[in-house]
Amino acid sequence: MVAAFAALGGQRVWSLMISLFGDLAQGHGDAIDGPVLSTIMAALGVRPEASRVALHRLRNDGWLQSRKVGRISQHSLTAQGRAESAAASPRIYAAPPDLSEPWQMVLTEENGRETDKNLRAGGFVSVTPRVYIGPMGSTAPKGSLALQGEAPPDWLRRAAEPVALEAEYDALLSALMAVEQQMARTSQMNALDIAVLRCLIVHNWRRLVLKHPALPGGLMRRDWAGYQCHLRVDGLLRRYPRPALQDLAAASAVA
Amino acid sequence: MVAAFAALGGQRVWSLMISLFGDLAQGHGDAIDGPVLSTIMAALGVRPEASRVALHRLRNDGWLQSRKVGRISQHSLTAQGRAESAAASPRIYAAPPDLSEPWQMVLTEENGRETDKNLRAGGFVSVTPRVYIGPMGSTAPKGSLALQGEAPPDWLRRAAEPVALEAEYDALLSALMAVEQQMARTSQMNALDIAVLRCLIVHNWRRLVLKHPALPGGLMRRDWAGYQCHLRVDGLLRRYPRPALQDLAAASAVA
Numbered sequence: 001m002v003a004a005f006a007a008l009g010g011q012r013v014w015s016l017m018i019s020l021f022g023d024l025a026q027g028h029g030d031a032i033d034g035p036v037l038s039t040i041m042a043a044l045g046v047r048p049e050a051s052r053v054a055l056h057r058l059r060n061d062g063w064l065q066s067r068k069v070g071r072i073s074q075h076s077l078t079a080q081g082r083a084e085s086a087a088a089s090p091r092i093y094a095a096p097p098d099l100s101e102p103w104q105m106v107l108t109e110e111n112g113r114e115t116d117k118n119l120r121a122g123g124f125v126s127v128t129p130r131v132y133i134g135p136m137g138s139t140a141p142k143g144s145l146a147l148q149g150e151a152p153p154d155w156l157r158r159a160a161e162p163v164a165l166e167a168e169y170d171a172l173l174s175a176l177m178a179v180e181q182q183m184a185r186t187s188q189m190n191a192l193d194i195a196v197l198r199c200l201i202v203h204n205w206r207r208l209v210l211k212h213p214a215l216p217g218g219l220m221r222r223d224w225a226g227y228q229c230h231l232r233v234d235g236l237l238r239r240y241p242r243p244a245l246q247d248l249a250a251a252s253a254v255a
Numbered sequence: 256m257v258a259a260f261a262a263l264g265g266q267r268v269w270s271l272m273i274s275l276f277g278d279l280a281q282g283h284g285d286a287i288d289g290p291v292l293s294t295i296m297a298a299l300g301v302r303p304e305a306s307r308v309a310l311h312r313l314r315n316d317g318w319l320q321s322r323k324v325g326r327i328s329q330h331s332l333t334a335q336g337r338a339e340s341a342a343a344s345p346r347i348y349a350a351p352p353d354l355s356e357p358w359q360m361v362l363t364e365e366n367g368r369e370t371d372k373n374l375r376a377g378g379f380v381s382v383t384p385r386v387y388i389g390p391m392g393s394t395a396p397k398g399s400l401a402l403q404g405e406a407p408p409d410w411l412r413r414a415a416e417p418v419a420l421e422a423e424y425d426a427l428l429s430a431l432m433a434v435e436q437q438m439a440r441t442s443q444m445n446a447l448d449i450a451v452l453r454c455l456i457v458h459n460w461r462r463l464v465l466k467h468p469a470l471p472g473g474l475m476r477r478d479w480a481g482y483q484c485h486l487r488v489d490g491l492l493r494r495y496p497r498p499a500l501q502d503l504a505a506a507s508a509v510a
Binding site for chain 1: 267360362364382383385386398399400401402404405406407410411
């Protein structure tokens with residue numbers, strides 16, 4: 001399972017840890033026990049020393065906090081860490097879009113830098129100077145022409161895709177398909193196995209999906225790797241729901 | 256009346272004569288008697304010699320034909336002249352468009368010369384490379400994105416206007432307004448007066464309107480001089496309908 005994702009790169013330990021806490025312990029008061037964290041990080045192929053360094057860094061950066069409870073440490077997201085996780089979650093955990101979702105085309109009056117910035121911030125993608133496509137819900141700049149999209153030709157759908165991430169989405173798709181096959185052969189998954197699987201999926205998915213605006217489904221090619229990844233990420237996360245923190249502690253005590 | 260239009264330029268005699276025949280004698284078998292033609296051309300401020308030269312030229316070019324009937328000559332459009340007049344008539348005599356007439360926006364895949372040529376031939380106007388606006392009825396190139404237009408901002412309406420003709424449309428509008436005032440003070444118009452008035456209107460209108468594609472009403476500014484001219488051309492031509500050729504002959508015999 002770890003092997004399938006290992007080739008994807010970008011497995012910086014502190015970043016993996018953010019994915020892990022964001023997935024398992026985003027709730028107020030949620031904490032992960034030190035032994036549970038060690039077991040999961042080990043299962044992710046991270047050496048104990050590297051885990052300690054990452055933990056230290058994330059504490060310094062204000063993402064995580066730790067406290068001693070009896071003989072063990074409990075680690076949790078800080079208020080800031082929870083807020084940042086919460087801000088990213090809607091994108092990360094969104095269901096795949098309906099491919100008939102409405103979209104719009106915007107033609108601006110001028111080719112202005114400020115307008116361009118605002119449009120991109122609103123989830124629009126530039127097709128050619130002054131022409132943008134994006135979600136129906138985003139507001140077009142005042143004075144621009146905004147038309148409801150219909151039947152986008154294939155080249156327009158492709159123009160909306162983040163081409164710079166093409167190879168990375170292809171690689172993620174291969175990894176997800178390998179994991180699906182592996183899961184089909186696996187009968188038993190305990191809470192720790194699931195935590196590790198979810199961390200790998202969430203981590204590798206968020207690395208890509210947060211790098212580009214959310215495309216409206218109506219502009220998506222069904223066979224775009226990004227969409228195919230989304231279907232699989234969504235399917236796997238539903239099939240293996242987030243384990244409860246007590247179950248993790250119990251599984252870790254047994255292990 | 257003639258004075259109001261004299262400043263507009265482009266009053267080449269042969270071209271004026273084409274406007275006259277197109278307006279008065281476009282029907283199969285229609286002919287204008289020599290004396291009637293001379294009277295009208297004189298009223299238009301054309302010297303007899305210039306009329307004769309134009310007539311000669313148009314006969315040589317295959318636009319007009321003349322035949323002797325008794326002691327007078329009768330002049331008529333050739334089959335070719337009639338066909339060319341008929342081809343231009345729908346544009347010249349079209350009613351002003353409804354300003355809510357639908358329009359479309361087309362985004363082409365490439366910035367190709369051939370596609371551009373075809374779109375312009377179909378009545379589209381280029382807004383920026385790859386982006387065209389035009390009538391709903393025209394066919395967008397295969398593979399392009401075509402969206403139904405809605406609520407065009409003012410700059411887009413202006414972008415659709417033939418800017419090169421702006422000064423000429425302004426001048427025509429002034430002339431038409433002057434003629435309207437003059438007509439309000441004129442009680443009696445005989446068939447010859449009407450023929451002259453119509454010739455001046457049709458001639459000066461067609462010189463401009465045939466130089467650019469017909470814009471769909473939905474893309475037109477109400478106060479665009481081209482639209483304001485259209486309203487007045489249409490109003491005057493309706494108020495002074497085409498006189499019958501016999502009435503012209505009778506009026507000319509009296510004159």
